Amino acid sequence: MVIVVIIIGGDGVELCKLSRRSFMKAIAAMGATAFLTTYKSEIVEALSEVKDYWHICWLNGADCGGCTISFAQAADPDLVEILTSITVGNSGLPIALPDYMEIIHPASGTLAEGLKNRWKSGSAGKRIMVVEGSVQNPGFLKIGGKDFREHVKDAAQYADAVIAFGACACYGGIPSGKPNPTRARGVQQFFNEEGINKTVINLPCCPGHPDHLVLTLASVMLGVIPELDAYGRPKVFFGKNMHDELCPYRPYYDRGIFATKPGEEGCRYKLGCKGPIVHTDCPLRKWNNHVSYCVEVGAPCIGCAEPGFPDRFSPFYKEVSALPGVLGADATSIGEGLLAATAAGIAIHAVKHVASGEKREEE
Ligand code: SF4
Ligand code: SF4
Ligand code: SF4
Known part of the structure; x- marks a missing residue:
């Protein structure tokens, strides 16, 4: 297999053709993390060299469908590009059009189940399973007469890779909010x-x-x-603390300048920004085709990139230091001791910093 890949040479970046072995070496030398972040468009180009067709089965559990909508808003490449012009090798088949995706495929009933069977028994290529939405206790969701849990277990047997897309599929998300009567949880759990x-x-x-x-x-x-963190997230996207490493409003925080209502100038900490305990690349990547993100439009970050969302970050408009889930036992009870300890450290720092009214340069 030959893959188009860019490497950094003395005069900058050049496009080369490397064998798969060399490609893997380049990734190893540079780190998958840096590679993926920096060379997005080249990776898309490289996809045209992929010979195997990857069959995708997109399952929907307890969800609102918002993650499908979000995927439909992909840009650079946008969805039309993905569906029409980026194909796998010479197959003419698109890279990311799922074989089964019940929200968008026109088939229903037996025909739809047939698509799923085709995904499982497809002759050539490998299989990716994408899950949107959480998994509940038995009896709360049936598709084609079969409990959703059985669909997940069945598809998992055939999947070469499993991706949970969105907070619900990762850790339970909004359907797992208290009192969580269906015991919604993430796919890994x-x-x-x-x-x-x-x-x-x-x-x-x-x-x-x-x-x-x-x-x-x-x-x-x-x-x-991709290299994953302790919560199964690619470090390339979720490896940095928003508050400490990425937020453009950090200089306000350091000077003790805080917005007290939406639209006011200043750091959003007192509006309830959870940035100090959130790891995400939102300030860099932004949303809606890279236009803006929550903090930039005047809202606080409410922690949707983290395990335990939403309860652990509620009330959304309270300061981090006021959250029992961060400073108390709640966070550890959902199996997040490590993060909770880190978070508590940050929060305690924040309490001291803000409560004392001291400016960082005076500390
Ligand atoms: S994470 Fe869950 S609630 Fe949020 S948009 Fe996706 S499906 Fe909807
Ligand atoms: S509290 Fe929020 S808005 Fe303020 S610096 Fe930290 S991440 Fe940015
Ligand atoms: S609330 Fe979610 S989308 Fe918004 S900045 Fe925080 S992690 Fe990013």
């Missing part, structure tokens, strides 16, 4: 409970970001599983 030994690539946010999905699909198709 469901796999663990059922003894399914597969790693799920988690792409949280509510909705999931189309870039995160398109790039992850591209990466998997090119044979590179």
